[in-house]
Amino acid sequence: MRMLLIHSDYLEYEVKDRALKNPEPISEEQRKGRLDEVLAVFMSVEKVDEANPEEVVEKAVKEIKDVAGQVKAEKIFVYPFAHLSSDLAKPDVALEVLQKVEEKLKEEGFEVKRAPFGYYKAFKLSCKGHPLAELSRSVVPSG
Numbered sequence: 001m002r003m004l005l006i007h008s009d010y011l012e013y014e015v016k017d018r019a020l021k022n023p024e025p026i027s028e029e030q031r032k033g034r035l036d037e038v039l040a041v042f043m044s045v046e047k048v049d050e051a052n053p054e055e056v057v058e059k060a061v062k063e064i065k066d067v068a069g070q071v072k073a074e075k076i077f078v079y080p081f082a083h084l085s086s087d088l089a090k091p092d093v094a095l096e097v098l099q100k101v102e103e104k105l106k107e108e109g110f111e112v113k114r115a116p117f118g119y120y121k122a123f124k125l126s127c128k129g130h131p132l133a134e135l136s137r138s139v140v141p142s143g
């Protein structure tokens, strides 16, 4: 799993066309979304993660919590992003991993939104530009 973490004044998205034959079913209200004062986490789930998705979820949540603590972000935007890796996991595994990351971050007390999976989306992002505002992390199963 590769992650690009951007501490932002806001991230907003709008769903455009479907990018997969069977994208994640979404409600009308999920077609647009925005969070202010947010740690945006762009996430590419990788083929190697298919060996132990649960472990990768745990490791990703740990990394995100660590960065959120450093930049004092209380809101997280989980954003599926297929462009951080050239060896992507298949969509059904990727969606499950991203849903679990969202779930666990909520359990940790963060306000979390997750952008819809399997769609082309327009998005606007305002990076804060401080020294820790742009970070990347990579996590893989140990086994």
Ligand SMILES: Nc1ncnc2c1ncn2[C@@H]1O[C@H](COS(=O)(=O)NC(=O)[C@@H](N)CO)[C@@H](O)[C@H]1O
Pocket: 019, 020, 043, 044, 045, 046, 080, 081, 082, 088, 089, 090, 091, 094, 116, 117, 118, 119, 120
């Ligand atoms: N492994 C993955 N990690 C994160 N997001 C993914 C992954 N696979 C698919 N997606 C989601 O599905 C969308 C389309 O994925 S894609 O790899 O870019 N494109 C496709 O799979 C098809 N257009 C065939 O190439 C992405 O924008 C993202 O929302």
